[in-house]
Amino acid sequence: MPRELPIDDLPDLARGAALLGAGGGGDPYIGLLLVRAELERGATITLLDPDEVDDDALVVASAFMGAPTVVIEKIPGGDEPVQALRSLERHLGRAADAIIPMECGGLNSMIPLLVAARTGLPMVDGDGMGRAFPELQMETFGVYGVSGSPIAICNERGHTALLDTGPDNHSMEWYARAVTVRMGGVAYIAEYPMTGAQVKRTAIPGTSSLALALGRVIRLAHDEHRDPFEALAGCLATTIYRFGHSLLEGKVVDVERRSADGFVRGSARIATFDGGRTVELTFQNEHLMAREGGRLLAVAPDLITVLDAETAFPITTEALRYGQRVRIFVIGTPEIMRTPEALAVFGPRAFGLDADWTPVEELVRIR
Template identity: 75%
Template sequence: MPTDITLDDLPDLARGAALLGTGGGGDPYIGLLLVSEELRRGRTIRLLTTDEVDDDDLVVASAFMGAPTVVVEKIPSGDEPVTALRTLERRLGRAVDAIIPMECGGLNSMIPLLVAARAGIPIVDGDGMGRAFPELQMETFGVYGVSGSPIAICDSNGHTTVIDTGVDNKQMEWLARGVTIRMGGVSYIAEYPMTGAEVKRTAIPGTMSLALALGRCIREAREHHRDPFDALSQALERSIYGSGRVLLEGKVIDVERSSSDGFVRGTATVSTFDGDTAVTLTFQNEHLVAHHDGRVLAIVPDLISVLDAQTANPITTESLRYGQRVKIFAMSTPPIMRTPEALEVFGPQAFGLHDPWTPVEVLAPV
């Protein structure tokens, strides 16, 4: 049965999405405010499981694109992603039947909810990343044969463009990134038009429900004075992700960060309180790899998030600051993200990393 996303769900969903965003995907707070306003106006958001989508439905992925730090400086009105959707509908000559998140992490968990509320269409409980990734071709939709083109792009002034590179999703990303940079560093997109049957074959199912469940378990653990990190690990064991574990507890002692080419890139170092052990995180919007003394503790596509040591609230890469007391929390990815085809598109080598992918449960056993 379809379920509705309610106003009370949004804080938990945003918290869980920030966790799955692995430091990237943008801070969901701005999106939460926009979606909350739509629900207060009486609009509804219907959530469909992948099995509830008809095979011949037209489903489109919705998201923002660009450097997350820019979104904080250029707060969207909420019209931009809907304009991108309508632009793509005109190009396709058909109305879209449902929205699906491009990624379930961070702000990009909220943008599709906003579109679903404003356009009056349901949203699919799933996505194409199972986390957040920095580039558009890094989606299970594309890994398993869906073309990202045509893609419609809209900026904060309502300017739109459509890019069609056929089956070449990497070229689509390159061109769309250039357009986004010239739009001021952030844009809003509608992409990967696909059938319901293709959604069932290529999407990572249940990720929006998982984000809601993870955010809720953090809140409930705090309310009942339980360890939220234990609660997270237990919740992940019951999911298709399988496991989660704390890699290190300590404080942030160094952050280097810059915005270029439409990305936020940098490193962050977290040291134990006694200074004996330190872990360095490398990120491109999202955390990609965690190193300790040259040894890999976790690496993409497995998830690495930095959480407040007391509250377990996720901290995005643009919000990392010297002195923060944190825990580095790593999660395994679903099997659909660990195939040779998937690793070729969003494994370590896709980011120029020299370390091979090894499952986090092998690198850092509980």
């Protein structure tokens, strides 16, 4: 049934969302502060399960897009995603009935909550990525037939652009990325207008609740002096993700990172403390591939995360630094993200990676 999100749950939700961000999606802390301020002023946020949304309701995905490193320098005021929503509503000639996250990872777990708090609209407990991905077409909404456009894009000056590429979600991403770059590298969007029936068919359910549960597990394990990595693996085993595993513990020995074309691209090398093993991570906003020498250890759409070795708190790609003591932790993906249709959109080849997808639980057994 519909339920209200308590303000005290925000830190756990943000921590779990940073984990599901797979290193990307932006640091949720800025968004947490914005949402908390709204709740402290008396706003409320109502969460709905996908099956509680009326079939004929209009549901709109809300998010930021651009390079996460830029968000640190261009902190949002909070009006931008609401202005994007209002612009899309005017174009459609209809008011939205609910908001849904584009992705459940990182800052984009918080932007829809901010819109819900500021507008009074309920937020659907689900999303279109089950993690964070760098491109707009990489959503289960689009994989299973929903058009991402028309899309409204807004910046901190209130400048808004509307794009309509029909069912061509790749072109939507291409043009929207160019607009975002011209807007300074980060913008706020309203996209994938869909019916409640389409939400039920295409969304990954319960991912906001999952982020909250994972964040709580990490906090409680830390507070109770239990192994947080074992606690995470145990929690994930009971979810549609089913699998979590510690791949390697060591320190960051090298990071190469650059902002280009609206993304943060680069790589990181993490070596065991004795220097006997080194794993290289490749990222485009999010971690996409983990290799040890020529051996594949994990690859998108499975989640590759870097966590603090002691606390298991997630570390985003823009926060990776030489000398950090970390644990690489990998997570499986739900069945809806494993179909041939889904892998064609956000599998390894979609990122130009020279690898085919093998489920991470199989790669761990192989190793």
